[in-house]
Amino acid sequence: MRLNATMRAALAAATEDRIVFDLAGIEEQYEALLRELPGVSVRFAMKACPVDAVLARLADKGSGFDAASPREIEQALATGVPADRIHYGNTIKSDRNIAAAYRLGIRDFATDSLEDVAATAGHAPGSRVFCRLATTGDGALWGLSRKFGCSGADAVRVMESARSAGLVPSGLSVHVGSQQMTSEAWQDTFERLADVIVDLDRRGIVLDHVNLGGGLPALGYLDNRGRPLVPPVDKIFAVIRDGMQHLAAVSASPPTFLVEPGRHLVADHGAIRAHVARLSSREQNDGEREHWLYLSCGKFNGLYEMDQLQYRLLFPTHDGEDGVPAVVAGPTCDSDDAYAHEHNRVLVPRAVASGDPVWILSCGAYATGYMTQGFNGFDPLPATWTDGQ
Template sequence: MTATTPPPGSRLHRALADAPGDRLVYDLAGVEAAYANLVRELPGVSVRFAMKACPVDEVLTCLARRGSGVDAASPQEIAHALRTGVPVERVHYGNTIKSDRDIAHAHRLGVRDFATDSLEDVEAIAAHAPGARVFCRLATDGKGALWGLSHKFGCSAGDAVRVLERARDLGLTPSGLSVHVGSQQMTAEAWDDACDRLADVLTALDRRGILLDHINLGGGLPAAGYLDQWGTPLEPPLDEIFAAVRQGMRRLTRVAGRRLAFLIEPGRHLVADHGAIRAHVLRLTSRERQDGARAHWLYLSCGKFNGLYEMDALQYRLVFPTHLGADAVSAVVAGPTCDSDDAYSHDHGLVEVPGAVASGDPVWILASGAYATSYMTRGFNGFSPLPLVCLPSDRVPPPRRPERIDDVTACAGGPR
């Protein structure tokens, strides 16, 4: 089953139409439906929502009630997750970059699962979170993703073996391996390659008597509703991606020769398409460029610093509800601030916008639910953060038993 953006007439669209002013709207029922689809596609996989994508209380609570845990990157995120009802046994410290103080703080909060990718970090974990479980992040090349994440995080296969051997020597539990194939990954092959890397390290560790109990397949699952920098719809092959993940899980289980638990860390995949912004037009202008050509600029009340941070790498879908079907002009779309980076590309990022649009007209910015709140400034140039509205879900969550990694078994060969 392929994820889709909310259709016209959906709850999200109705909320945008009814909004009396600018705001960011989340449809919690849509978020829950995306989660339900994910666990159907990957049966037996335990979800750790990458909360940096949407640290909104209502979103965290609704996912926790469905059984999701959290991938947290700081003690502050850990505490936030716990306040919203996420059980501590479903929280791991997924950031490989952390100070001694942060490790100790997370340990005091009850977290026992820590990511690592270096000898220095694993030694700090042993000193400040004695007895903890550690999983080592492998580097990937990030090919096929909008954001490759190939430099700052992850280590080589050889380093992974050395790090987990050192963890064992220091009294920690070397518990797993993780990867991240890059954010908004658009290919199934990326997961095939990641599983190749994981299989090689699993085999090397087995030879050294280190028997891991889980594999963390990380983030990267794409959202469906984006446009690329040129305005072409991005169409991620989700069915192929899910099939590659299931096949990779079966392969890794065979390589290990024992039952493994599997985790995954979706972020934008669960929230991007179920959040949208109601903004308004500031002005449509026409100016002569230095080369003599004329250019249209559409200035909106929302831009890079108050909800649309990822406009450097993609275009958001714009709907002008009071000008549907109107004659259009090609324009550079920009936010309201006095900052030249607050705009789509001046060359290839032109957008067809209604030529008759006027100051104050509403505009809906779809598929903007990921990272909208995370990257929003407190008020750069005096433009305040957007008010937040969550449309409640009437779904009744199924009962869930307490969960730990070591008692989650992946049913990788089960039904889709």
């Protein structure tokens, strides 16, 4: 994450813990995505950053939304986008939730089972459905490989059932896994999509769209040993462009394409202003002495994803000072609340004191949505934003 002058000023001005979003940076990232994938329609994955100011900015740029519940649908509609730019992308829906979404004007529903098709036909008659194909999730930090999606053969059965039930079998969707680090995952996914499209064409079901889902990576993370994560984004985009051309060629009628970015748009444009609780030194049972840096922000109030990755830390009042290797952890009485674990250390300025500010970078994705109502009495972070270069 590159901190521009406006973000630096906003973080420096904060006297209490908070997460700050760079709306201009999110807008630039959105525009860059459209340049990489021209003609593709964006449905922002709301779960990645359910912050009204962020959603409003994306809506103003032309984005629609991928919503997973009636409450998210209501939040998306509040931005002013029409209902036809919102789809219910969650394959897991109760009868009550399907009916509520339908009352709100939603007519595009994800599905992956015959049971869900029957429920959708009963509570959202005449709606359009798109079937989610399962992927392996290989190469992603979070694979998403079993809870969602079905096989290609099952997808054909699902779409035929939708047609028989009076629904419109309109598309297919996929998700290659969150923070996907390979281009090969996309190649495999396009092959799966092509096989199903051809099979459906033979059965008289011509799809009007393909939803490529999420998985596009952020660039500012470290792995859980403190090394930079370097996804091959240029190759990933090239594979996606080639894959879309291939699907258009094998389809009876070339489909339109949607994409559901979440962290790719927001992760590197959000940062947390936290503070030091304590830098301490303790001898362990094996005789090793360890330094531990305890922060005011941890797994349960902003850094939920720290089991799989690390975030870059800046100590603005101790820049350039000598450091000591330390395990970094959050403030709660939970042993999982550790940012850098026993196999890894972060270089921390020796002179940090309780209350000193710490800036935690690339926190724009999932930080707000995953926060509890106050685990162990530590409050969730309030969100603010800046809008400059």
